[in-house]
Every structure is written in structure tokens, then in C-alpha cells.
């Protein structure tokens with residue numbers, strides 16, 4: 199049994215905290231995943247028939263997320279991870295309700311913009327918070343737990359889309375329901391402790407010690423406190439990201455952030471039914487097949503959770519990316535040769551499932567995990583924030599060029615383009631990404647020569 203599950207089962211305190219923070223991940227998944235299905239009904243209800251109107255509804259959340267990821271770094275440093283997550287919870291409540299009660303298109307777009315701010319901030323502060331509270335042996339598992347909740351959120355959104363099809367005002371329920379987990383996040387985080395690493399950074403060692411004692415289950419936490427203190431001697435802002443000695447790590451974060459999106463994952467997540475209908479599925483069966491993509495995403499993220507602290511980050515990252523490239527090449531072949539649609543129609547779905555499985559066991563969770571562990575605390579807030587901004591920015595670019603690309607270079611050409619970007623990401627991972635399994639956050643920086651002498 200994985201050390202993560204064993205420790206979590208025996209450590210209710212940690213499990214409770216990680217579970218509450220990971221509601222942030224769940225809402226990230228739910229709010230991004232729900233809109234594809236909801237759009238079908240919003241179109242009629244709010245007269246949003248034009249492409250521009252629909253793209254604005256989807257785009258607003260991604261743009262808001264860029265702002266949230268940018269502001270989140272500063273907020274997490276100034277007010278702490280815990281308080282920022284409480285605020286995100288309340289924004290989820292307000293944004294969810296405002297979306298549900300929108301009477302005009304611009305109201306929905308505005309509400310999704312505001313929601314996006316919470317999504318962007320929580321997307322990296324929740325894993326950051328969890329990783330700062332967790333002993334190193336199981337840190338990979340706990341942070342991946344956040345990604346598991348994210349995929350579960352996407353799956354829950356697909357189910358909501360599917361189950362609420364016949365209900366009056368269904369899209370209002372689809373988007374409004376998210377207020378409930380938002381409330382749970384705000385209230386739950388209210389009772390969670392502050393990140394001991396953040397407290398030390400603020401010179402509040404006295405408050406950090408009892409939290410560390412409870413987390414590490416021992417009285418003498420002097421060594422842990424000193425380790426954190428050494429690492430947090432200098433607190434800096436965004437400018438520090440330009441310093442030559444932190445550059446390698448900043449590049450790893452930005453590279454992983456960009457490649458995680460450049461391989462085209464959200465064309466699959468947001469456009470799964472569209473892609474399946476390209477391959478000839480009817481609307482109803484496309485929706486059911488989309489559910490299988492959602493489940494596969496959850497199952498393989500769970501596999502990553504069990505494996506990440508055992509086999510390490512690099513094998514999962516490189517192995518997953520390789521599987522993903524194979525799937526993209528096959529998808530391209532499938533769309534290129536039209537006769538395959540009639541003779542071997544299952545190949546399309548099989549390739550999509552292989553694709554999402556390979557993403558979910560590798561770069562999906564590994565990106566979010568790595569950016570929560572490779573930076574010295576002095577730049578952790580701004581550096582994670584920058585990586586998240588790049589991730590949301592690329593998400594925006596890929597999601598809004600997909601249909602245009604398909605018309606310009608064909609479906610096959612589009613998937614082959616993502617395959618080429620996938621190969622570039624394998625090279626990047628092999629050359630630049632370090633292994634971080636089993637090392638304390640402070641040891642990682644020392645090994646990289648980043649924290650020791652900044």
C-alpha cells in the first residue's frame with residue numbers, strides 16, 4: 199500500500215486539512231469543466247448564439263484565472279495561504295450564485311471573470327499550502343491529491359451536464375451548485391492552521407512551532423524550524439525571479455507550465471464531445487463517451503498519486519509524455535484516413551483515452567507538484583504565481599485556437615502539431631527537470647545551488 203494512503207489513514211488531522219484545501223482543486227476542475235455542457239443551454243436562454251458570445255463566456259474564466267494567478271502570489275505572501283484560500287472560497291460562492299442568477303450575457307461573463315480570479319489563485323495556492331504542511335516522504339501524494347480532486351471536479355461537471363439535461367433552467371443549476379463546495383472551502387479553511395513555513399517567513403516562529411509539533415507528531419521540532427528559517431532568510435518579490443542563481447528553476451517551472459498546456463489537454467477536456475462527434479459519434483453517445491474520458495482522468499491521476507513518491511517524478515513525467523505523443527500521432531492518423539471512421543471507429547476513443555491516461559499519470563499532476571517543491575521559500579510565492587500565469591495564459595491560447603486550427607490545418611494536422619510539441623516537451627523534461635522525490639523542500643534548493651547562496 200502506498201505510504202501516502204497509510205499515513206493519511208493514520209493521520210486524520212493532516213487528511214482533514216489536505217481534503218479541505220483540495221476543495222480548491224475540485225472547484226478548479228468543476229468550474230472549468232462545467233461550461234462546455236452548460237453552453238448548450240445558455241446559448242438559448244441568454245441569446246448567446248454567436249461564436250463571440252460563447253467564446254466570451256468560456257474565455258472570461260480563463261482571463262480571470264490569469265489575474266488570479268498573478269494576484270495570488272502576492273496575496274499568499276502578504277496575507278498567507280490560509281486567508282487567501284478563505285477569500286477564494288467566498289469568491290466561489292459569490293461567483294457561482296451570480297452566474298446562476300445572470301439575466302444578461304454580460305452578467306454571466308462578468309460573474310465568470312470574477313470566478314476565474316478564485317480559480318487562478320486557488321489553482322496553485324491550494325497545492326502550495328498542502329505541500330508546506332506535509333512531511334517530505336508523502337508530499338508528492340498529498341499535492342497530487344489536489345490534482346485528483348481537480349479531475350474529480352471535471353468528472354462531477356460532466357455528470358452534472360449529463361444528469362441535468364432535462365431539468366428546467368438546468369444551466370443555472372449546473373453553474374450555481376459550485377457555491378456549495380465554495381462555502382465548504384471558506385468555512386473549512388477558517389478552521390485550518392496557517393502554513394508553518396509562511397509563519398516562519400513572517401518571523402512568527404512561536405506560532406509555527408505548535409503547528410509543526412502536531413503535524414510531525416513530535417515535541418522537538420527545532421531542527422525543522424531551523425531548516426525552514428535558513429531557507430527563508432531573504433524574502434523577495436517578482437524582481438528576484440530575474441536573479442541568475444534562481445533562473446534554472448524559474449525556467450523549469452515556466453517550461454512545465456507551458457508544455458502542460460501546449461500538448462493540447464484542454465482541447466480534450468473542453469471539446470471532448472466535439473472531438474468525438476468529429477469521429478462520427480451521435481450527440482448522446484458523445485456525451486456518454488465523454489464520461490469515460492472523465493473517469494479515466496480520475497483513475498490515472500489516482501495511479502499517479504500512488505506512484506509519485508515511489509518511482510519519482512521524472513519517470514512518470516517522461517513516460518506519460520511518451521504515451522501522450524503516441525496517442526496524438528494515432529489520433530492524427532485516425533482523422534487523416536477517413537475510412538478508419540467506418541471500419542475501425544473505436545480507434546478514435548481508444549486514442550483519446552490513452553491520451554488522457556498518459557496526461558493524468560504524468561505532466562498533469564507532476565507540473566503542479568513540481569512548482570510546489572522546486573523553489574526556495576524566498577521566491578516561492580512569485581515563482582509559483584508566474585508558472586500558474588503562464589499555464590493559464592497557454593490554456594487560453596490553446597483553447598481558443600483549437601477550432602480555428604482545425605479549419606486551417608485539418609484535424610490530423612492539429613493533433614500532429616500537438617505531437618510535435620509533445621516531443622519538444624520530452625526533450626525539455628529529459629534535459630532540464632530534476633528529480634525531487636524524498637527530499638525536503640530545503641534540500642531540493644540546496645541541491646540545485648539555489649537556496650544555499652542566493
Ligand code: BGC
Nearest residue numbers: 349463464467495562563593
Ligand atoms: C491542468 C488543467 C486541465 C486538467 C485536466 C490540470 O493539471 O492544469 O488545465 O484541465 O489538468 O485534468
